[in-house]
Amino acid sequence: MSARHFLSFKDCTPDELNGLIRRGMELKDLRNRGVLFEPLKNRVLGMIFEKASTRTRLSFEAGMIQLGGQAIFLSPRDTQLGRGEPICDAARVMSRMLDAVMIRTFAHSTLTEFAANSRVPVINGLSDDLHPCQLLADMQTYQEHRGSIKGKTAAWIGDGNNMCNSYIEAAIQLDFQLRVACPEGYEPDARLLEEAGDRVQVVRDPREAVAGAHLVSTDVWASMGQEDEAAERMALFRPYQVDRALLDAAAEDVLFLHCLPAHRGEEISEDLLDDPRSAVWDQAENRLHVQKALLEFLVEPAYHHA
Numbered sequence: 001m002s003a004r005h006f007l008s009f010k011d012c013t014p015d016e017l018n019g020l021i022r023r024g025m026e027l028k029d030l031r032n033r034g035v036l037f038e039p040l041k042n043r044v045l046g047m048i049f050e051k052a053s054t055r056t057r058l059s060f061e062a063g064m065i066q067l068g069g070q071a072i073f074l075s076p077r078d079t080q081l082g083r084g085e086p087i088c089d090a091a092r093v094m095s096r097m098l099d100a101v102m103i104r105t106f107a108h109s110t111l112t113e114f115a116a117n118s119r120v121p122v123i124n125g126l127s128d129d130l131h132p133c134q135l136l137a138d139m140q141t142y143q144e145h146r147g148s149i150k151g152k153t154a155a156w157i158g159d160g161n162n163m164c165n166s167y168i169e170a171a172i173q174l175d176f177q178l179r180v181a182c183p184e185g186y187e188p189d190a191r192l193l194e195e196a197g198d199r200v201q202v203v204r205d206p207r208e209a210v211a212g213a214h215l216v217s218t219d220v221w222a223s224m225g226q227e228d229e230a231a232e233r234m235a236l237f238r239p240y241q242v243d244r245a246l247l248d249a250a251a252e253d254v255l256f257l258h259c260l261p262a263h264r265g266e267e268i269s270e271d272l273l274d275d276p277r278s279a280v281w282d283q284a285e286n287r288l289h290v291q292k293a294l295l296e297f298l299v300e301p302a303y304h305h306a
């Protein structure tokens with residue numbers, strides 16, 4: 001199959017990623033100025049959600065409508081996917097009717113298998129391994145608030161989860177340093193760490209990770225699908241809460257990001273989202289703009305009139 005997919009940051013070159021971020025900023029400006037821009041008229045995005053979502057669903061759905069197209073929400077609960085229809089068969093059928101498919105799933109292999117059998121672009125809306133669309137928004141937000149991330153240092157505090165893995169891929173592709181502070185046994189993907197080499201450092205002490213960092217980010221301690229481990233994780237991750245004092249140990253112009261949803265009093269202190277160093281609301285909004293840039297990049301423009 002020849003379609004271009006976005007399953008990870010590795011599916012684009014650094015130039016393409018920077019182009020998407022720039023384009024996200026342009027599309028944001030167009031929307032703020034009330035300019036209609038509908039290159040995807042008649043185009044349809046299918047969205048398969050095996051897990052809950054607020055931002056991802058809304059941003060893709062609103063984004064497609066704003067670009068002139070439509071989005072269809074597909075839940076395994078009421079499609080044949082939930083009754084065991086093989087992914088490869090679903091991909092063949094769906095991709096004959098849709099112009100792109102976004103999937104939020106557990107096993108990353110669901111995405112790769114769907115993509116291998118799809119005629120149209122497949123977008124990773126989060127898997128257990130990666131969350132690349134969120135990283136596009138994070139990188140756009142950093143660019144808007146502080147300029148280029150190239151050569152800067154980011155710190156990831158807490159669980160070495162899907163977000164952390166995507167931060168590693170972003171560090172490789174966009175050329176910045178990353179320090180990960182996590183408890184033993186909760187490290188990010190070992191192969192990604194090996195690939196990143198000196199670019200990524202894993203430490204145990206959050207203060208060591210944030211020292212001089214320009215960007216600090218964290219995420220929930222128990223991701224979707226890990227609900228059974230929540231109590232155990234709560235106790236173990238307690239020393240990894242990000243609060244104002246921890247940000248004080250970072251660079252003076254540090255930017256705090258969180259993909260949301262956040263748990264105040266757990267991975268962040270009650271007051272952190274109100275700190276002037278936090279840009280989480282812009283970050284959430286940027287999901288819309290940068291994913292519109294991604295859809296514009298991946299999906300063929302509108303049909304010609306007959």
Ligand code: CP
Binds near residue numbers: 052260
């Ligand atoms: N950050 C993010 O992906 O949010 P949702 O789970 O609400 O989509």
Ligand code: NVA
Binds near residue numbers: 162259260
């Ligand atoms: N790591 C979290 C991110 C949610 C947007 C999860 O996978 O649940």
